[in-house]
Amino acid sequence: MRNDTGDTTDTATRAAPFDMWRIIRSVAHRLADDDVALPVEGHLAPFDGATGWLNSEPLTPAGLRGRVVLVDFWTYTCVNWLRTLPYVRAWDAKYRDHGLTIVGVHTPEFRFERDVDNVTRETRNFRVEYPVAIDSDYGVWKAFANHFWPAVYIADAEGRIRYHHFGEGEYPMTEMVIQQLLLDASAEGTDRDLVMVEPTGLEVAADWRTLQTPETYVGYRQSNGFAQEVAARFDESHAYAAPATLPLNAWGLSGTWTVAGHAAVLDAGGGRISFRFHARDVNLVMGPPASGVPIPFRVLLDGQLAEDANGTDVQLDGSGVVGDQRTYQLIRQRGPISDRTLEIEFLVAGVEAYCFTFG
Numbered sequence: 581m582r583n584d585t586g587d588t589t590d591t592a593t594r595a596a597p598f599d600m601w602r603i604i605r606s607v608a609h610r611l612a613d614d615d616v617a618l619p620v621e622g623h624l625a626p627f628d629g630a631t632g633w634l635n636s637e638p639l640t641p642a643g644l645r646g647r648v649v650l651v652d653f654w655t656y657t658c659v660n661w662l663r664t665l666p667y668v669r670a671w672d673a674k675y676r677d678h679g680l681t682i683v684g685v686h687t688p689e690f691r692f693e694r695d696v697d698n699v700t701r702e703t704r705n706f707r708v709e710y711p712v713a714i715d716s717d718y719g720v721w722k723a724f725a726n727h728f729w730p731a732v733y734i735a736d737a738e739g740r741i742r743y744h745h746f747g748e749g750e751y752p753m754t755e756m757v758i759q760q761l762l763l764d765a766s767a768e769g770t771d772r773d774l775v776m777v778e779p780t781g782l783e784v785a786a787d788w789r790t791l792q793t794p795e796t797y798v799g800y801r802q803s804n805g806f807a808q809e810v811a812a813r814f815d816e817s818h819a820y821a822a823p824a825t826l827p828l829n830a831w832g833l834s835g836t837w838t839v840a841g842h843a844a845v846l847d848a849g850g851g852r853i854s855f856r857f858h859a860r861d862v863n864l865v866m867g868p869p870a871s872g873v874p875i876p877f878r879v880l881l882d883g884q885l886a887e888d889a890n891g892t893d894v895q896l897d898g899s900g901v902v903g904d905q906r907t908y909q910l911i912r913q914r915g916p917i918s919d920r921t922l923e924i925e926f927l928v929a930g931v932e933a934y935c936f937t938f939g
Contacts, residue, residue, distance in 0.1 A: 581747035629719015636711030656702040661730035666777035682710040737765035786939035790917040792858035826856035861939035867905025
């Protein structure tokens with residue numbers, strides 16, 4: 581889970597001391613007449629700060645009165661949000677005709693996520709069919725006093741916020757809240773079974789049992805684990821030699837790069853990023869300086885072709901192409917998980933590498 585303070589702690593590490601009720605409510609359904617008393621947390625904030633809309637005309641709390649409203653804050657490169665998306669799509673499909681309106685609020689983290697063409701493309705690619713408020717100036721984010729991607733707020737038919745959840749997980753509880761508020765609004769035909777999803781690619785949940793490497797930014801403003809930090813030349817082009825060794829959760833560069841505040845930018849072809857990690861999946865937010873300018877790359881795992889560990893954006897021969905500014909899945913391991921070293925080599929200059937995520 582990301583927040584606007586730079587804290588990338590996952591909800592799993594934020595868990596309170598062992599609480600059996602928290603475990604039960606995450607895996608078990610309840611009786612039809614066993615509803616939970618939901619608090620009133622405030623009222624649905626306005627969407628006036630949106631700079632545009634996709635899939636809808638502009639929406640207002642007054643215009644949504646009478647419907648249950650789920651507001652989902654997202655930014656399209658956020659892997660934590662991507663792993664919630666199968667559920668949000670399924671809830672939209674199941675409950676829209678019974679009185680639920682989902683409003684996705686796209687608030688960008690990286691500069692390129694302010695590009696409406698990028699957001700429109702990824703909205704289509706991710707099959708997001710519900711209304712999306714483009715929140716490039718953080719107006720809606722501030723109206724809700726939000727701090728996290730992803731974040732869900734659910735309002736009842738009277739426009740009162742009755743539930744919120746930050747980060748991944750709690751899908752059964754969230755859906756049961758939707759059902760309860762729809763029934764409170766006298767919705768007819770509400771099915772009390774829970775949705776079943778079959779995620780693929782980046783939408784597959786992390787393997788939390790084996791995940792030991794945290795989200796890691798490459799730009800120096802939020803960077804951690806940079807093995808060559810002492811020798812780095814920030815905001816200027818510099819020729820880096822690959823570190824002789826990398827400890828777990830450390831990364832390094834080889835070739836000519838400019839390490840800027842927002843990203844590491846490759847200045848000459850043949851540059852590499854190496855990362856020592858412990859996780860099933862490795863993803864990298866990256867892109868060319870302008871969409872549509874292809875940058876070929878290849879991926880190695882412990883010095884060899886990834887073969888059966890290639891991610892969805894990497895071919896069996898280890899090759900791939902950066903064509904858009906987005907999250908790329910480089911590695912998905914299918915066997916036992918151990919400490920491994922990833923290398924990604926870019927064959928031409930220009931790539932901007934922003935952030936590694938793991939799953």
